[in-house]
Amino acid sequence: MINHRPIRFLGLILLIFFPNILSAQSSEEDSPTQSIQEGYQVHIARTADRMKVDGKLDESAWEAARPAENFWIAFPTDGVKVPANIQTSVKLTYDDNFIYVGATCYGPNDYIITTLKRDNPLFWNGDVFGVMFDPVNNASNGFSFATNPAGVQTESLISGRTGTRGEMNSGGSSGFNTAWDNKWYVEVAHYEKYWTVEMAIPFNTLRYETGKKTWGINFSRGEPRSNAWHAWTPVPVQFLTVDLGYTGQLIWDEAPKKVKSNISLIPYGLVSYDQDFEEGEEANTQLRMGGDAKVAITSTLNLDLTVNPDFSQVEVDQQVTNLTTFNVRFPERRLFFLENSDLFANFGIPPMRPFFSRRIGLDEDGNTIPIAYGARLSGNLTKTLRVGLMNMQTRESDDFASQNYTSLTLHQRVLDRSVIKGYFHNRQAMKSGEFTDTDFNRTAGAEFNYFSQDAKWQGFGGGGFSLSDGLEGDNYFYNIGGGYDGKNFSVYTNFAGIGDNYFADMGWIPSAEQYDAVRDTSIHIGFHHWYTRMNYTLFPKDQSKVNAHIFGLRQVLDVDNSFDFLQQRIIAGYTLSKANTSGLMLEYTHEEKNLLFPFDFTDGEPLPAGRYSFDYAEIGYQSDRRAYFAWAGGLQYGSFYNGTRLQTTLELAYRVQPWGNFGLNFVYNKLEFPDPYGEENLLLLSPRFEVNFTRNLFWTTFLQFNTQNDNF
16 A cells, blocks of 8 residues: 555645745736836748848848847856957847747957857857747747857756756756757857857757747857856846846747758667687677667657667766765766657656666666667646657667566646646566556656746745555655745755665665675665755955855755664855956865765775764865966865774866866765775776867767776
8 A cells, every 4th residue: 555644744734835826926026027028029031031140140131130249247256247358249030940049248359268169068168159039938948049159059958947056066957958969050150359269050949939020039158257157137146147037039920831841860880790709719700789769749749759768878877986975977978868858757856756868778887788669659738738658669789678668757847937847757667568567657647836037035845655565654755945045145955764665776876775794685664854055156356356255054864764873964154256267165064974884995804884973174276267277186084983084075177278188087085994894095086078170070088097996
């Protein structure tokens, strides 16, 4: 039987807590986005010109178009207009196939161009111009296109929750899907006191609602000499310039018509040759063929298909030294799973997700499990309803049974930016082409996510359950939380938990698996998790040298379902953010850990089960990221269980503008425990060499030497 008590209790909390928020929101006469879009409107008209994308903006269509101009500073401060000598002016036009964006970016021509490689994270450290579209204008998902003075391209999918700058800098979920790729065109031109951008974005690249004459839109500009970000509309400093709650309004002279179906076919062929000379085996030659297809069912609904996929274009995971007692989560990079990925992935909280696409076709070590085929339908059915439906089939191998994975998710937008959403996931083994009756796992649940239109307030809650053969009761999952993100003060907290019999075979809940080093096995447990963060940011009046002082406090507490202690971590920190992009970080951590089973960090005897308390401090420094040579380093030292830990990190980066980036990442950990638990020296060395021959041809060599995994 399903234990409904936690879900009923959660429902009572939701009924008590959220109606007040709902009534407060619905009583607002004008939401912030509505008022922003009333004051920030840009018109777009059809052009009869034959547009040549050369960056020069010399067609008559650009002369006739009305500009979006008078940008605001969005970072390191807000509420201030950009100085006239570094302002930006943007115009738009369109024809049957493309939206054209023309921008004039004023300022000195000593550009900072960090890379010629497309979609490189270093791109954002230099001069940047970008446009963001919200075609449905419902603040739930958008499309971002950006370039630099060398015409380098990068594009992203934007979710309705991009978070704050603090979340992004601390590695939190940013709401960006930077692995999304589509074909569009851009060229730039340089002048003495400005540079110009000319973009051509195909209609069939976007998902939009036909018959709709108003879209959400915003423009942003990265100006690295002043370490600043600019936006067309006024965006509060704590939020990113692509936040969908602060868009202006794009008004069409006539609603864009439905374009021809966008169908992309990507076939591949792979020949491999291998021979074991030591065993004297004969050579083995294999031929593999397959491909992917992307089909636009409607202008807002997309179908992805794959047959015998090969993910060789995906970059290898960047290894880390793992000194926790749980597995590390690596991001999804396979293109098939990326578009509209938030539809499936954004349930639960970051350390407890009912769905994680890397559980399909990859084992826990990142090795490939062959996929036979897959289909994935995702996008908007209506203006307010989004759907995700996926089915994947893996092949049988010597180590794994054939598996079928099915997922269905629905997102219904309510109020302005809030969402009611639900999911169903099913994994079922197959034998001889038939589903088995015993080897399966199913999870289902629903959530309500509230976001105020200005993105400062959030609240959420949800519940779910799992079904597995032979398990009854204690199969619940719940999560509830909320927060506030103001300019100076922000606070966030969440509670979540699972029953002892809750399993999510398509999800990611690492703390549920407690490893026993003596028996070399993991034991599944239920637990309750509480996380809280608080930050206070002080912005000096004079920001010529210092942008901000950030004081933070974070706390994590886990207990099992008998409310016996599992672990706790309290972190107090300070960050100094300087105007020249350098920064200083100080942290002090107190940690307590109840090892339920023996665990080993060295080749010595495993640490015995029991409760441990330890403290450590860390200092880190980041140099000026705009410089040709930049570096970052850190030192951490303190107790570690019943021993000590010293960690040293060093990152070196040298840039030859604009064609070369050369870097080295060095992480060294020294662990010392009393006898007989041993000691360990762990080294992670990762050099990277990147040469850009043109904007379309690159050479990258990325090496990783990891003594923890004995891997090179």
